Amino acid sequence: MLKYLIILLDDNAVSYCHYAPKAELGVSITPDILKKAIFWAMKENLSVQFVHSKVKMSAEIATLIGSIDHTDIALSDADIVVANDWAEATTLKYSKGRSYVVRTAFENLLDESDTLKSLLVRADRVNIVVTDVENFSDYMIGKYQEFLEGLIPTIIDEYKRDHQVQFNLLTDRLMLNEMNNCNAGYESITLAPDGKFYICPAFYLDGEQSVGDIDNGLNIKNPQLYKLDHAPICRICDAFQCKRCNWLNKRLCREVNTPSHQQCVLAHVERNASKKLLKEFRKIDAFFLPECNIPEVEFLDPFDKVTKQNP
Ligand code: SF4
Numbered sequence: 530m531l532k533y534l535i536i537l538l539d540d541n542a543v544s545y546c547h548y549a550p551k552a553e554l555g556v557s558i559t560p561d562i563l564k565k566a567i568f569w570a571m572k573e574n575l576s577v578q579f580v581h582s583k584v585k586m587s588a589e590i591a592t593l594i595g596s597i598d599h600t601d602i603a604l605s606d607a608d609i610v611v612a613n614d615w616a617e618a619t620t621l622k623y624s625k626g627r628s629y630v631v632r633t634a635f636e637n638l639l640d641e642s643d644t645l646k647s648l649l650v651r652a653d654r655v656n657i658v659v660t661d662v663e664n665f666s667d668y669m670i671g672k673y674q675e676f677l678e679g680l681i682p683t684i685i686d687e688y689k690r691d692h693q694v695q696f697n698l699l700t701d702r703l704m705l706n707e708m709n710n711c712n713a714g715y716e717s718i719t720l721a722p723d724g725k726f727y728i729c730p731a732f733y734l735d736g737e738q739s740v741g742d743i744d745n746g747l748n749i750k751n752p753q754l755y756k757l758d759h760a761p762i763c764r765i766c767d768a769f770q771c772k773r774c775n776w777l778n779k780r781l782c783r784e785v786n787t788p789s790h791q792q793c794v795l796a797h798v799e800r801n802a803s804k805k806l807l808k809e810f811r812k813i814d815a816f817f818l819p820e821c822n823i824p825e826v827e828f829l830d831p832f833d834k835v836t837k838q839n840p
């Protein structure tokens with residue numbers, strides 16, 4: 530069921546996810562399109578997320594934005610603040626209750642363990658988004674494990690001093706007992722400044738076909754493909770924190786419901802490190818999250834489980 534409408538205020542709206550933002554100057558949303566979008570969101574009972582750019586918005590647009598309850602995603606002063614590199618992440622002002630997204634290439638992530646630890650101390654929620662998932666190779670598995678496990682003492686120390694920091698790569702899996710994926714195309718849809726709907730901002734910026742427009746409504750071909758129950762590999766998986774990014778699926782495997790090896794391995798290394806974090810929590814409190822159970826599995830890519838079952 531559709532729950533969220535993501536509105537890109539500008540072609541240069543910040544990227545909060547795996548895709549690269551548009552570099553060259555683009556168009557901004559018009560007041561007419563924005564008015565229709567807000568009306569549509571109200572009619573469909575959707576939560577609205579506005580994605581801002583550095584481009585200064587007009588007073589009319591600002592008034593329209595203020596006319597509806599919403600979440601702001603921007604480079605500063607927002608509910609979700611995005612840093613496009615580690616230098617930006619260290620200079621941000623960290624406020625209570627906000628989420629901070631750090632977009633990073635995988636190799637840079639591994640070099641920034643100390644910086645990340647300092648963010649986990651300062652922020653209530655940190656989301657790391659890897660911008661080059663396609664470059665991840667199996668030979669990096671050990672390094673990634675070591676990197677994630679190296680963050681566990683910091684998270685434990687923060688909990689001990691009553692700062693329950695949330696960190697998408699390690700704590701999310703502990704809080705979930707079912708999939709909590711991005712679900713673009715199923716639970717969320719994006720409206721671009723051209724007045725058309727896209728599965729997510731990445732599909733828009735990649736020049737993919739629109740899936741309807743604000744005047745005529747949504748028109749997604751084969752909408753079932755965006756649902757978990759039509760993703761045969763993901764539906765047997767318990768890396769519940771995985772984004773299950775259907776844009777990456779399409780880019781790397783040509784199908785929106787078929788995950789790439791890289792995405793699955795990354796998510797399973799995180800899942801397994803979360804299991805170690807859980808064990809550390811239970812050393813302090815034996816009843817910590819009693820329902821949480823992360824079983825041992827013999828694979829890092831559920832595709833291997835599928836092929837074993839159907840040789
Ligand atoms: S780890 Fe792979 S199989 Fe599991 S949800 Fe993520 S993409 Fe799907």
Ligand code: SF4
Nearest residue numbers: 546711729774775776
């Ligand atoms: S499908 Fe979701 S996870 Fe993937 S790029 Fe789009 S918003 Fe991000």
